[in-house]
Amino acid sequence: MTDMKLIARRALAMLDLTNLNDDCDEAAIEALAARACTDHGHVAALCVWPAFVGQAHALVGHRGVKIATVVNFPGGEDQVGEVTDLTKKAVGDGADEIDMVIPYRSMMEGRDEVVHTRIKRVKAAAGGATVKAILETGVLGDPDLIRKAADMAIEAGADFIKTSTGKVPVNATLSAARIMLTAIKESGATVGFKPAGGVKSTEQAGHYLDLADEIMGEDWATPDTFRFGASGVLGDLLATLNGDDKPTSGDGY
Numbered sequence: 001m002t003d004m005k006l007i008a009r010r011a012l013a014m015l016d017l018t019n020l021n022d023d024c025d026e027a028a029i030e031a032l033a034a035r036a037c038t039d040h041g042h043v044a045a046l047c048v049w050p051a052f053v054g055q056a057h058a059l060v061g062h063r064g065v066k067i068a069t070v071v072n073f074p075g076g077e078d079q080v081g082e083v084t085d086l087t088k089k090a091v092g093d094g095a096d097e098i099d100m101v102i103p104y105r106s107m108m109e110g111r112d113e114v115v116h117t118r119i120k121r122v123k124a125a126a127g128g129a130t131v132k133a134i135l136e137t138g139v140l141g142d143p144d145l146i147r148k149a150a151d152m153a154i155e156a157g158a159d160f161i162k163t164s165t166g167k168v169p170v171n172a173t174l175s176a177a178r179i180m181l182t183a184i185k186e187s188g189a190t191v192g193f194k195p196a197g198g199v200k201s202t203e204q205a206g207h208y209l210d211l212a213d214e215i216m217g218e219d220w221a222t223p224d225t226f227r228f229g230a231s232g233v234l235g236d237l238l239a240t241l242n243g244d245d246k247p248t249s250g251d252g253y
Contacts, residue, residue, distance in 0.1 A: 011237055013223050017032060017035060019047075030055075036063070040238065072100045074165040098131050100122045102119065102133050102153060108145065131157075135164075136164055137172075138168050139168055160192035161192075161193060171198045193226055194228070201233065
């Protein structure tokens with residue numbers, strides 16, 4: 001793909017505009033929501049802490065922007081009851097999507113059943129909300145472990161598999177994306193993919209979209225099947241669409 005404006009247009013519609021900063025507050029959510037709808041269309045979702053789901057929903061839910069939040073985040077080892085309770089409350093507050101960290105360290109220690117059970121429990125608590133399983137591929141590291149985590153998440157019923165929390169040194173990479181997209185392809189399941197953390201330019205977004213087109217087919221990647229977890233990339237996407245030399249904004253992971 002070489003048409004940068006086409007890349008930017010596609011990526012904008014697939015963007016989960018994110019603020020999961022430790023110092024996030026209501027003013028930051030208002031600022032995030034103000035960026036969600038642009039002259040070139042709106043982002044796919046706002047991804048915010050559970051405490052801000054209701055506020056985000058009130059600000060942009062009526063404008064076609066979905067509300068995503070995080071549970072079992074970022075470490076992946078919270079108590080299961082706390083995770084399911086938080087999931088239910090978030091959905092009640094207006095969350096359309098739940099991004100959950102799998103217990104990846106348990107998996108690395110050989111306790112695979114913990115991952116499967118946790119995803120199943122969150123899926124049940126989420127009701128009809130979309131569940132994205134965060135594998136934390138930068139910590140898993142080994143390609144075989146990444147593939148195993150992807151296969152387990154798909155088997156357990158995750159609606160999306162997502163690379164990263166954005167809270168570790170290594171987040172989304174094209175190598176991890178290839179493994180995860182291949183797992184989706186070979187499973188035959190209807191499962192989406194979300195690279196998160198580190199996608200900061202239109203060019204980088206294009207590399208991920210090219211990869212999805214290569215593995216899944218050119219018609220596969222849509223907002224229903226593909227998301228970017230970022231906020232820093234929005235400025236560069238808008239600059240590309242506006243024909244500007246420099247991004248209009250670019251904070252966030």
